Amino acid sequence: MTARLRIITPGLQTTVQDAGRVGVQGLGVPASGVLDPPAMRLANALVGNAPDCAVLEMRLTGLAFKVEGAAVRIAVTGAEADVTVQVEGAAPRVFAAWRAVAAPEGALVTISAPRDSAIATVAVSGGIDTPPLWGSRATLLRAGFGGFEGRALRAGDVLPVGPSAEAPLLAAPRPPRDARPARLRVVLGPQADRFTPAARAALVSAPYRVTQDADRMGVRFEGPELTHADSHDIVSDAVLPGSIQAPGSRQPILLLADCQTTGGYPKIATVISADLPRAARLTPGQAARFEIVSVEAGEAAARAADAALAAAVAALAPVVEGAIFDEAALHRENLISGVVGCTE
């Protein structure tokens, strides 16, 4: 028997995501996919899945679902959250993020809103098994395709889950908390020369604050003005997740996974892939500081992040059950600190 998840409380914008549809950008199709790929890989490893199995991405709010058909293992990563498993006739049990949790058939699983992060990733053993489109189950909200019926989850939706074998419940060391302001390394360009020298200096002069305008397409920041050397219009060329564009408002917009494939505003810089998940986790009001690095340093950071993540996955160990302390509370207070970062 395979399991199903019956959505009870969908949250603000919970979507099915995976590694995205990289390769079809020439058709004007955004890549989509999880905003925090290392969190997805880790969550999948915790429940015994292949690295790119489809997961749920929660945004700002929590999620509740009923497990039907068969038992599953659940893991929440990318942010602190409480995972409550309620089985009829037993007292609810509360678990922390960054570990696999057993959810028997019939259990009600309630995941709290991610703490100190805009997003969290939820993996289920077997993976979310909605129909793939061009090899990906990622939801693209704007075009209404992929994921579950091309939209965010609603109460009453029943999500198919793939088959999975018995496996131990694994736990990951807690990654260090993101620094505040968050450090976001950028490579200047491709249109840094469309800005004044003062604008290039301004970009790294002070932190930028995340406004209310933040979603899967991008994050609008506010901070020092980025003044264009000439016009704020260019003949459109391609953009990608990480592009920092500045329209007439002279305030930077950082593009994320659902961004369109082309754009007509000059792009002063591009956030490196190793730091992009950190940017996506920022909530309105939080701040980030940009730091300029070379292309080579960015590429090296990507390889280092990948190696660190692979090492973290290889070092996952079974959960020690029966611990007498309140694990969730300890993690919340950051008393247990991990040794392996999940983004570098």
Place this chain on the structure above:
Amino acid sequence: MGHSGGATVADAARFLPAGDSGLVVEFGDAIDRAVSARVVRAAAAVEALAPEGVVAVTATFRSLLVRYDPRATCSARLVKAIGALPLDSGTGAATRRVWRLPTVYGGEGGPDLDAVAAEIDAATADVVRLHAGETYHVYMLGFLPGFAYMGDVAPPLRLPRLATPRVRLPAGSVAVALQMTAVYPFASPGGWRLLGWTPARLFDPAASSPALLAPGDGVRFDPVDRAEGDRIAAAVAEGAFTPEWTEEAAA
């Protein structure tokens, strides 16, 4: 094909970084058919070369974005490999497909037609003649899956975008803005002026080739009446209609 003195991509393009996983190959900074043709050929050449680590190639008006996996390759290696490609090589340069999109001008699906006519001091029929009289060149896809930026619109018809974009306009809307025309493949917000609608499907996620149009293609809009448009729409819904195309010499 004869190349002028063995020129390479590196002779004609600027390489610009787009972070640690994107490389822009820029052939110009204006909307220009010669530049666009060069971009289309370079995109085909990069796709044929298929350098290790390249995951996607996007052609725009004036540049290519080559997305790569920094775990499998690096910018310096790609600059070398792509830069050494012969300029203006690649396939499909001699001919192009020219599509015919049946279009119902005005009425419910073209709510801006009369206002455009009034603004340029022309009869509605003249606006239709101007718009349907051109063979457009597909410069690039962007904004939405399958959304093709096509040009060039006849000079009298070149008007700026609406001051206030519509919150939602229907799929199939045929629209103009400045020197560009386009068909919205999905219901979407949009600020272009709507002259009509086409029942043709511009993007079909289930198709093996989901986007109808590709950069370098030609497009003509064929005026049809409302009854014919509805009849074609019904055929599209049954999977019984795809637009016609002819092979013509490349623009």
